[in-house]
Amino acid sequence: MSEFPTNVKYTKDHEWAKTAGKEVTVGITRFAVEQLGDVTLVNFDVKEGDEVAEGKAFGTIESVKTLSDLYAPISGTVKRLNTELDKKPELVNEDCYGTGWMIVIEAKDAALPGLMDAAAYAAHVKASG
Amino acid sequence: MTADAALRRTPIYESHVRLGGRLVPFAGWEMPIQYSGIVDEHQAVRTACGLFDVSHMGELEMRGQYAGAVVDYLITNDASKLEVGQALYTCACNPKGTILDDLIVYRAGDERYLVVVNASNRDKMSEVFRKAAENHCEFEDLSDRTALMALQGPRAFDVLDRAGADAAKLRELKSFHFRDAIVANVRTTTARTGYTGEEGVEIFCATEDAAALWDRLLDLGKDIGLKPIGLGARDTLRLEARLSLYGNDIDETTNPIEAGLAWTVKMDKGDFVGRAALEKVKAEPLPRRLVGFEVTGRGIARHGYPLRDASGAEVGVCTSGSPGPTVGKNIGLGYLPSSMAAIGTKFFVDCRGKSVEAVVVKTPFYKAKKG
Numbered sequence: 339m340s341e342f343p344t345n346v347k348y349t350k351d352h353e354w355a356k357t358a359g360k361e362v363t364v365g366i367t368r369f370a371v372e373q374l375g376d377v378t379l380v381n382f383d384v385k386e387g388d389e390v391a392e393g394k395a396f397g398t399i400e401s402v403k404t405l406s407d408l409y410a411p412i413s414g415t416v417k418r419l420n421t422e423l424d425k426k427p428e429l430v431n432e433d434c435y436g437t438g439w440m441i442v443i444e445a446k447d448a449a450l451p452g453l454m455d456a457a458a459y460a461a462h463v464k465a466s467g
Numbered sequence: 468m469t470a471d472a473a474l475r476r477t478p479i480y481e482s483h484v485r486l487g488g489r490l491v492p493f494a495g496w497e498m499p500i501q502y503s504g505i506v507d508e509h510q511a512v513r514t515a516c517g518l519f520d521v522s523h524m525g526e527l528e529m530r531g532q533y534a535g536a537v538v539d540y541l542i543t544n545d546a547s548k549l550e551v552g553q554a555l556y557t558c559a560c561n562p563k564g565t566i567l568d569d570l571i572v573y574r575a576g577d578e579r580y581l582v583v584v585n586a587s588n589r590d591k592m593s594e595v596f597r598k599a600a601e602n603h604c605e606f607e608d609l610s611d612r613t614a615l616m617a618l619q620g621p622r623a624f625d626v627l628d629r630a631g632a633d634a635a636k637l638r639e640l641k642s643f644h645f646r647d648a649i650v651a652n653v654r655t656t657t658a659r660t661g662y663t664g665e666e667g668v669e670i671f672c673a674t675e676d677a678a679a680l681w682d683r684l685l686d687l688g689k690d691i692g693l694k695p696i697g698l699g700a701r702d703t704l705r706l707e708a709r710l711s712l713y714g715n716d717i718d719e720t721t722n723p724i725e726a727g728l729a730w731t732v733k734m735d736k737g738d739f740v741g742r743a744a745l746e747k748v749k750a751e752p753l754p755r756r757l758v759g760f761e762v763t764g765r766g767i768a769r770h771g772y773p774l775r776d777a778s779g780a781e782v783g784v785c786t787s788g789s790p791g792p793t794v795g796k797n798i799g800l801g802y803l804p805s806s807m808a809a810i811g812t813k814f815f816v817d818c819r820g821k822s823v824e825a826v827v828v829k830t831p832f833y834k835a836k837k838g
Contacts, residue, residue, distance in 0.1 A: 375504055375505050375506075375699070376504055376505055376506040378767065378790045379766070379790075381765065381766075398819075400767050401505075402505040402506060402699065402703060402789055402790050403500070403505060403699050403789070405767070405769065
């Protein structure tokens with residue numbers, strides 16, 4: 339069963355986002371990972387220093403069966419990309435809220451007011467399941 | 468397929484739910500795409516064994532003095548040479564020589580043939596055989612009262628050994644042969660066929676016996692690694708073995724010659740539907756061929772992605788593609804011009820606008836070790 343950590347916020351597209359100062363770390367949720375199955379490829383369409391826009395794709399994630407876009411939950415500058423995923427895409431399956439993170443975005447205001455908390459996201463998952 | 472369209476369920480549906488299978492619409496059926504995960508299930512079939520519910524496929528029976536002749540007229544392969552208890556893989560074409568379906572014909576008796584067709588073509592092929600049978604032989608669509616499951620993998624026969632005394636006879640079956648057998652106290656017709664590139668059998672039984680047989684086999688095989696397998700791993704297994712998938716690699720726009728199925732087209736038999744068109748195809752240089760390829764760049768080819776040459780021109784299309792869990796590479800099938808079909812030819816897969824390098828390779832991508 340999916341669990342919903344309370345120290346991150348969530349998008350309707352099943353990304354999670356965690357704020358620390360101006361930096362927002364982004365990954366995909368356990369629910370998204372379960373839907374995808376075995377992750378075999380994570381591709382970034384941006385590099386460090388690029389600007390990303392809220393709601394726009396910054397890359398793709400592929401499993402054996404399907405491909406999904408990865409959406410930025412907030413506008414800002416790309417600070418870091420998890421290049422470890424090039425060699426070890428399975429980290430997303432193993433630890434999606436930890437070592438399977440994808441991107442760090444530096445935002446002017448990293449408060450993420452438009453995102454859901456764990457309870458709201460749990461309801462969203464239930465509705466889309 | 469929309470969510471509200473009435474989806475059909477196989478007699479094993481309850482077991483799929485109980486086993487935690489993720490059910491998806493497929494060809495009008497609610498089928499498990501995976502249970503424990505595609506890669507895990509794939510490896511189970513390659514290293515131990517797996518059980519597949521393929522009850523959504525269609526079973527058609529043709530009976531009577533002329534049944535063999537009617538079947539032979541509808542297919543490209545030569546069923547007249549089949550002995551009772553023997554089966555063959557074949558295409559059925561339309562008059563244009565393109566593929567209506569790929570199927571297996573079983574000679575069940577002197578004057579009795581069983582034809583197993585794809586789920587996606589069930590209604591179409593049922594109509595084709597029913598019409599052809601008119602005034603010539605008896606036709607019966609047995610699909611609704613026939614269940615079919617596949618037990619595949621290097622340990623498949625070890626599971627059968629635990630399912631009753633008939634296992635010894637099943638071990639002696641040669642490839643593409645079948646016989647009646649009691650399996651786990653259920654009356655079955657069991658065939659040495661499959662869609663994975665592994666040893667194994669496909670088991671026909673009555674609809675009402677299917678769930679009990681499925682549950683019993685899983686129980687008997689549990690400690691030797693038998694797992695239920697969904698459509699996801701079925702696809703990666705068949706792709707590594709370069710077995711065609713109807714609707715992906717072959718359809719009514721492709722002919723058996725360009726699809727690499729020329730071996731199923733027997734010109735030394737009598738007339739059959741599509742013969743004249745296929746003679747013409749064979750007499751002329753082939754414009755394109757279905758080839759196997761490895762993606763050497765960073766990307767995964769998917770069904771429908773364009774294939775491009777070095778200049779960027781679109782020269783073909785990917786018909787199947789995914790990671791190959793056993794071969795450890797991203798592999799695919801696709802149509803390329805014959806001039807680019809030689810092994811070692813480099814080209815590009817257009818992965819949603821990104822050009823990713825690929826190379827034509829020998830198939831099958833995977834071959835089971837014998838013995």
